[in-house]
Amino acid sequence: MxxxxxxxxxxxxxxxxxxxxxxxxxxxxxxxxxxxxxxxxxxxxxxxxxxxxxxxxxxxxxxxxxxxxxxxxxxxxxxxxxxxxxxxxxxxxxxxxxxxxxxxxxxxxxxxxxxxxxxxxxxxxxxxxxxxxxxxxxxxxxxxxxxxxxxxxxxxxxxxxxxxxxxxxxxxxxxxxxxxxxxxxxxxxxxxxxxxxxxxxxxxxxxxxxxxxxxxxxxxDVYYYTLSDAKKDLKKRRKFDHKGTYGHALIVGGSFGKIGAAMMSTKSALKTGCGMVTAYIPKCGYTAFQSYFPEAMVLTDAYDDHITSFPSVNLYSATGIGVGMGKVEETVAAFVLFLKKKKDTRLILDADAINILSENPELFDLLPTNTILTPHPKELERLIGTWTNDLDKIEKAKGFCAKYHCILLIKGAHTLTLLPSGKMYFNSTGNEGMATAGSGDVLTGILTSLLAQGYAAEKAAVFGVFLHGLAGDHAKKQYGAQSMTATDIISHLSDAYFTISDSDITF
Ligand SMILES: NC(=O)C1=CN([C@@H]2O[C@H](COP(=O)(O)OP(=O)(O)OC[C@H]3O[C@@H](n4cnc5c(N)ncnc54)[C@H](OP(=O)(O)O)[C@@H]3O)[C@@H](O)[C@H]2O)[C@@H](O)CC1
Ligand SMILES: [K+]
Incomplete structure (x- = not known):
């Protein structure tokens, strides 16, 4: 709208x-x-x-x-x-x-x-x-x-x-x-x-x-993304499709004590509908990961506690990097090396990937076109500098997207997706219960999955943010804002899809 x-x-x-x-x-x-x-x-x-x-x-x-x-x-x-x-x-x-x-x-x-x-x-x-x-x-x-x-x-x-x-x-x-x-x-x-x-x-x-x-x-250039938009953007699955049709997502992240972040991203990627998901994590998370979620494939780094090198991403249709990844020296070096190499994948950067990026602004130019960045407010500030009010923040973020040809999400009650073209979409779903640990990791998984399924980057971003919020709205109905957790958002992704594909409920 x-x-x-x-x-x-x-x-x-x-x-x-x-x-x-x-x-x-x-x-x-x-x-x-x-x-x-x-x-x-x-x-x-x-x-x-x-x-x-x-x-x-x-x-x-x-x-x-x-x-x-x-x-x-x-x-x-x-x-x-x-x-x-x-x-x-x-x-x-x-x-x-x-x-x-x-x-x-x-x-x-x-x-x-x-x-x-x-x-x-x-x-x-x-x-x-x-x-x-x-x-x-x-x-x-x-x-x-x-x-x-x-x-x-x-x-x-x-x-x-x-x-x-x-x-x-x-x-x-x-x-x-x-x-x-x-x-x-x-x-x-x-x-x-x-x-x-x-x-x-x-x-x-x-x-x-x-x-x-x-x-x-x-x-x-200003839009409000609602259920009727999501109904139009939803890709229908067809009878003769196979898992290859829906892409293979890669999630790179996790570190000692933060393996859960990569688990939540991985699970939400599969629950969002991509054909396959591989997680690349440090060794310490292997057993927990495999027992938590048998549908996922797991590759481990050579190191136990954190990531020290990146896998080749060209096999994957989309790659989400950063959840729970930490930023110890070896991880930073591995990520910088990764960005410098030529890549044939569609990219989402979150959490520590954004932090590393913001501490090394010379890396901004290496971002592939239409990379999606999902910073929280502090991370956003590190990317675009301080702002005096919300309109100033939007202007600065718009400038960043145009300069580096990337897609930026300003997360909040009405998450704003800014595109390199200057277009911006305010989201209509979501609630205060989603301000909970892991909610952002779930979003990263959703976005990686949609990219892997072949959604255009801008559609993946606006549709993914809507889907995430809608799953959160369903979770809130069941558990209430105080008690819902990020894994509840994952569990309600199916309800969100039902709402988009079948019903006329407006949010
Ligand atoms: N299309 C729609 O959606 C429809 C919209 N509709 C309705 O119309 C509304 C818009 O109406 P509007 O254009 O008459 O303006 P409104 O908000 O009443 O203010 C104008 C008054 O404020 C004054 N004023 C201005 N700035 C001021 C200031 N800083 N400090 C002090 N005074 C100030 C200004 O004074 P003036 O400058 O003329 O001396 C004038 O008297 C809209 O919000 C909706 O409610 C529906 O009826 C139908 C369909
Ligand atoms: K009024």
Whole structure:
């Protein structure tokens, strides 16, 4: 799914109105109706006596809030309405003010210095600003945003007010903190960035029927990868295929005390569907490995505790390097030598392979085109340097991918996959339970497997990240976020595939 910029959304808005032959207030009515239905399902179905306070701004976000207030009122719900006092309002905001007046619904005007007297136990609907915010809110707005933030239950329409859809918002700027954001049609970039964690707990995307052609025509490098994308990208297996069709993956890693990392990568590679997997590990892991997972083939290094040389990788369709590998001197030397040799394999580097790389930047140029790198934040910093905020981090990472023709994953709640072309994909699956030891090793196994099966590198990366997150979502359903472990993610890879191939559940 494309994520248009705020500017592009405005033009999609106009084209929708034109192509569907509707008035702009009809589209606003649709947006408000979608929020109303979501509120009915999420809140009123469980607590019908809930009362609401709507705080509306002067633009169309405020207009959405006013239309919603009307819908709540007409359903017999208690609703108190505050409207920001300004000289000018958007046309559709004025239209909805008029509608409220006709119904005799009182609107209280407020100024930035006012103390609002509303019921702190009501659900507060924040409809001050949406994607029309041109710059971060000034300090004058802090009084209002702080009063909103004293409420236990805050719902934001489209965006938490103060958060810019795709521009910079600093930690010091006033921003509403929402428990739920009902955002229209596409998640705005700000909702997907870790730095927005303080401004919202979760979001839901509500379809308001924006013109699909207009969305398709928009030129953007930013995408949100969802179940419908994964359904399209999944390679179907055919009746007369044999194990050779699905490739042979090689996992290189493990060291004394960290053999488990290589085991988890190896097992997840097979569970993801490649035909064969070989693990290359130091000798100390041999017995444990073979007894843990009989389907895997195991090659051992000459040395007991760590890897001192690399196998020839040309036999394998894809190679994942680094999990649990450590970085003692001999391992580093062996890895550097490996990178310097000509290779005919598709490559994924994780964990210590990335650490070694970042300590030897002269090696960056040796990365084969489309090598996938899966650093955690500290490893990423070693590759691209420090950043001042999430947008700065993305820009630096983009520069790195373009320069070295590689694919970089910025792992997080919405893992971002950056391609050398500048395209970037935010992932829609996964959960907080996946922040657990070994989760990254599982991802490396999944990606190596998909590459081995012949997925193009960029598809392997975005589809693999989605699959990993979806398996994690299934694991969370069974064990809960606290108790799920990385091996539970592996066990639920099959459920993830079932979801992608059969069901219409959306995540
Ligand atoms: N296509 C869709 O998805 C649909 C979108 N819809 C809805 O429209 C919303 C976008 O509406 P929008 O364009 O009117 O902008 P919005 O967020 O209300 O803000 C504008 C107001 O903010 C003000 N202002 C700006 N910056 C400021 C600042 N730093 N500090 C202070 N003030 C500032 C600005 O003032 P001005 O600059 O004009 O003086 C103006 O009054 C969108 O989020 C969604 O909710 C649906 O109704 C229908 C379909
Ligand atoms: K809002």
């Amino acid at each position: 494309k994520i248009p910029s705020a500017q592009q959304l405005k033009s999609i808005d106009k084209q929708t109105i034109l192509k569907q032959g509707i008035a702009s207030f009809d589209l606003m009515e649709r947006a408000a109706r979608a929020v109303f239905e979501a509120i009915r399902e999420d809140i009123l179905s469980k607590a019908p006596a809930t009362s609401f306070t709507v705080i509306a701004g002067s633009g169309n976000n405020g207009g959405d809030g006013l239309a919603l207030a009307r819908m709540l009122f007409l359903s017999g719900i208690t609703v108190q309405v505050y409207l920001y006092k300004k000289e000018t309002y958007s046309a559709d905001n004025l239209y909805n003010q008029q509608k409220l007046a006709e119904l005799g619904i009182k609107m209280e005007y407020f100024d930035l210095s006012d103390q609002l007297s509303f019921d702190r136990n009501s659900v507060l609907v924040d409809a001050l600003f949406g994607f029309g915010l041109t710059h971060a809110l000034s300090e004058e707005w802090r009084g209002i945003t702080e009063q909103i933030n004293t409420c236990k239950n805050v719902i934001s329409v489209d965006l938490p007010s103060g958060l810019r859809a795709d521009g910079k918002t600093e930690k010091r700027n006033p921003v509403v903190r929402a428990q739920m954001v009902y955002t229209f049609q596409v998640p705005k970039v700000a909702l997907l960035l870790p730095q927005s964690a303080d401004s919202m707990e979760q979001f839901q995307v509500l379809d308001i029927g924006l013109d699909e052609e207009a969305v398709q025509e928009v030129e953007t």
